[in-house]
Amino acid sequence: MKLKKKLSMGLAPAALGLSLLIGGTYAYFTDTADANGTFAAGTFDLAVNPETIIEVDNMKPGDWMNRVFYLENNGSLDIAEVILESSYEVIDANGDNTEDFGKHIRVNFLENVDKTGREYYNDIIFSTTLYDLKDMAPDAVEKKIDEYFGEGSGLPAGTDDLMWVQFEFVDNNEDQSQFQGDSLIINWKFVAKQGEGEHID
Template identity: 65%
Template structure:
């Protein structure tokens, strides 16, 4: 081996030895912390109490029925809006209907009492037939009157709103015999968002 190779090998060995010795003499403090995180989605849980708002027999033109029910937020999230979707089915007892029975059943009002202001009623629906209501989706928890006395729009988690509704079999002062014995099954679907 030549002198040049011996010197190169010697320097390399010395450099390696110095780096090992100096690297072994470094000491430092350290501390490690871990963070465990979770994401849990809240819940929307809307209920209607009672589930059957109206069930009447023997209606005649001019009769009206008043009912109270409650929209309850049993979830963990506030509800911004509750859309009311309407559908119905008519059973024509005699098969002689020339008109839609839903055009003769009117919702005189649907009021959210908790959003009212003094003597000003917070009507969600005012004087609309079931037939017309099929093409609407009113917000049942909207505040439609100005003021700050009672609740604002929406339905907070763990609360409920008191609802008043009046249905009327409208007497159009014409012959309505075609509706004798007929039945109308109303489906109100409350969609929380």
């Protein structure tokens, strides 16, 4: 009897401790909170207006042509650079060309009027043949002059830049009869590029 009493008395605290231990696993407060966010990318939308910059017939050596067009940023992101990639195709009407017609068509200037100052023109291109321009990559929205007046480089969202250009069929004082009836199809591709990433509030 004494042994049973001792065993029962010894088991009672153990059972109580076990019940407290088990009960204790559920004896605390809990709470939760959710967080979320949204990432939305901006848009690039560069346009040339009008898309056909020049279309002219019956040229002869010595003729020059002035044209106007706009580079438009219709996207939501600022454009840091607009690189001009120039190419062309010559259609030799008589199959007698010994020279590249593109060497005789010169871009006397391509001026970004919005970046021009009071005293200096902001010429993106100055006196370059279409042949040589193929190997160049000028930035059409770069402010190249060191003058306070006029806009800075780049093309902010929702703005446009006015461009003036002059082409010339150069008269080289030599016989250029091989180009009679020929055509030159020019392709100017303007490639918009973003600036570096930056901190956004």
